[in-house]
Amino acid sequence: MSARAVAQAVDALRRGWPIAIRDGADVLSLLAIETADAARLAEFDPDAAAPVLISAGRAFTLKLANQLDAATPDAPVLVERAPWLEFDGAVALADPQLDLATPLKGPFRAVPVIAPDAASAALRLARIAGLLPAFFVRCGGADAITPADIDAHEDPARLRIVTRARLPVAGAEDAEIVAFRTPESPDEHIALLIGHPNGQPPLVRLHSECLTGDVLGSLKCDCGPQLHAAIHAIADAGWGVLLYLRQEGRGIGLINKLRAYALQDQGFDTVDANTRLGFAIDARDFGVAGQMLKLLGQDRIRLLTNNPAKVAGLQATGVDVIERVPHHLPPNPHNERYLATKRDRTGHQL
Numbered sequence: 001m002s003a004r005a006v007a008q009a010v011d012a013l014r015r016g017w018p019i020a021i022r023d024g025a026d027v028l029s030l031l032a033i034e035t036a037d038a039a040r041l042a043e044f045d046p047d048a049a050a051p052v053l054i055s056a057g058r059a060f061t062l063k064l065a066n067q068l069d070a071a072t073p074d075a076p077v078l079v080e081r082a083p084w085l086e087f088d089g090a091v092a093l094a095d096p097q098l099d100l101a102t103p104l105k106g107p108f109r110a111v112p113v114i115a116p117d118a119a120s121a122a123l124r125l126a127r128i129a130g131l132l133p134a135f136f137v138r139c140g141g142a143d144a145i146t147p148a149d150i151d152a153h154e155d156p157a158r159l160r161i162v163t164r165a166r167l168p169v170a171g172a173e174d175a176e177i178v179a180f181r182t183p184e185s186p187d188e189h190i191a192l193l194i195g196h197p198n199g200q201p202p203l204v205r206l207h208s209e210c211l212t213g214d215v216l217g218s219l220k221c222d223c224g225p226q227l228h229a230a231i232h233a234i235a236d237a238g239w240g241v242l243l244y245l246r247q248e249g250r251g252i253g254l255i256n257k258l259r260a261y262a263l264q265d266q267g268f269d270t271v272d273a274n275t276r277l278g279f280a281i282d283a284r285d286f287g288v289a290g291q292m293l294k295l296l297g298q299d300r301i302r303l304l305t306n307n308p309a310k311v312a313g314l315q316a317t318g319v320d321v322i323e324r325v326p327h328h329l330p331p332n333p334h335n336e337r338y339l340a341t342k343r344d345r346t347g348h349q350l
């Protein structure tokens with residue numbers, strides 16, 4: 001029942017319908033700003049008193065917080081509903097793409113967060129729904145879901161292998177595709193098994209979905225070349241696994257990644273763009289990858305990556321990463337700065 005309620009809540013957010021989240025005795029009703037409009041807001045909040053929930057990263061950009069704890073840019077911050085904070089003003093609070101074009105009409109004031117666990121859970125649900133993490137909030141409401149329900153929605157424990165088939169691909173004709181899914185999430189993750197187990201730990205690549213790089217050949221990142229080079233490297237190694245994880249935009253979804261790109265067009269780097277949107281710098285959870293490898297019977301691996309956080313994330317799921325194998329591709333003029341930011345700000349190894 002609760003699984004159904006979370007799926008319905010994600011759907012409701014996308015459609016601009018309010019949801020409710022319970023934190024102990026407190027219940028918050030929430031209307032996502034991105035999918036609301038002035039009429040829905042008037043119906044949700046007839047007294048025009050509902051404060052606005054945003055994340056700490058966004059609040060810091062708006063100078064509503066003095067300090068940004070780098071570890072928690074996605075923590076909840078509540079903004080008092082000043083009389084001048086009408087619907088359009090709230091949209092400007094929610095969407096950093098408008099910052100340069102529309103100077104904000106403050107002053108705004110942060111107030112203590114009511115029901116912080118429910119508020120954090122709401123921001124998480126916005127990410128799952130691929131929306132901006134910003135809501136109008138009021139107390140009370142029916143059919144509330146709980147933060148634990150949302151944890152269960154994201155839990156990879158119920159991941160299963162659904163089907164598998166031979167799939168010759170460019171660079172690895174001897175390959176098999178294995179498809180995974182959970183009952184909760186619409187994301188269908190894929191493993192490409194290249195070659196055959198030979199008693200040695202497989203060479204593994206975790207590839208997070210990048211529609212722009214993988215499909216359109218975007219030069220802004222290194223994803224497309226990394227994907228193809230990984231297939232070749234695994235084939236050359238004799239045996240291994242490519243996991244294609246549906247974690248577009250480091251877990252914030254395609255639309256939010258493209259918003260981050262729009263901010264990059266304004267001069268912000270990939271780290272600051274995520275923070276300004278109100279998301280963690282990397283919102284991925286490698287639990288899915290760990291579970292996929294275990295279902296494939298591979299819990300001792302060599303990992304192709306430059307990202308020590310990926311190694312740590314996978315180790316935390318109980319997979320033994322016996323070696324990190326660097327996975328560098330030559331830069332191009334469009335992704336040079338992106339790669340330098342990864343090196344300088346997110347600990348990627350040279």
Ligand SMILES: Nc1nc2c(ncn2[C@@H]2O[C@H](COP(=O)(O)OP(=O)(O)OP(=O)(O)O)[C@@H](O)[C@H]2O)c(=O)[nH]1
Pocket residue numbers: 206207208209210211221223226247248249250251252256257260261270274304305306307310327342348
């Ligand atoms: N939010 C956001 N996501 C991005 C951006 N550029 C690329 N991505 C996403 O980043 C992910 C690719 O990262 P990966 O190549 O898996 O990994 P990594 O963490 O850089 O580590 P490596 O294993 O060393 O490549 C994909 O989901 C891309 O869609 C960006 O500017 N903003």
Ligand SMILES: [Zn+2]
Pocket residue numbers: 210212213214221222223224
């Ligand atoms: Zn990419």
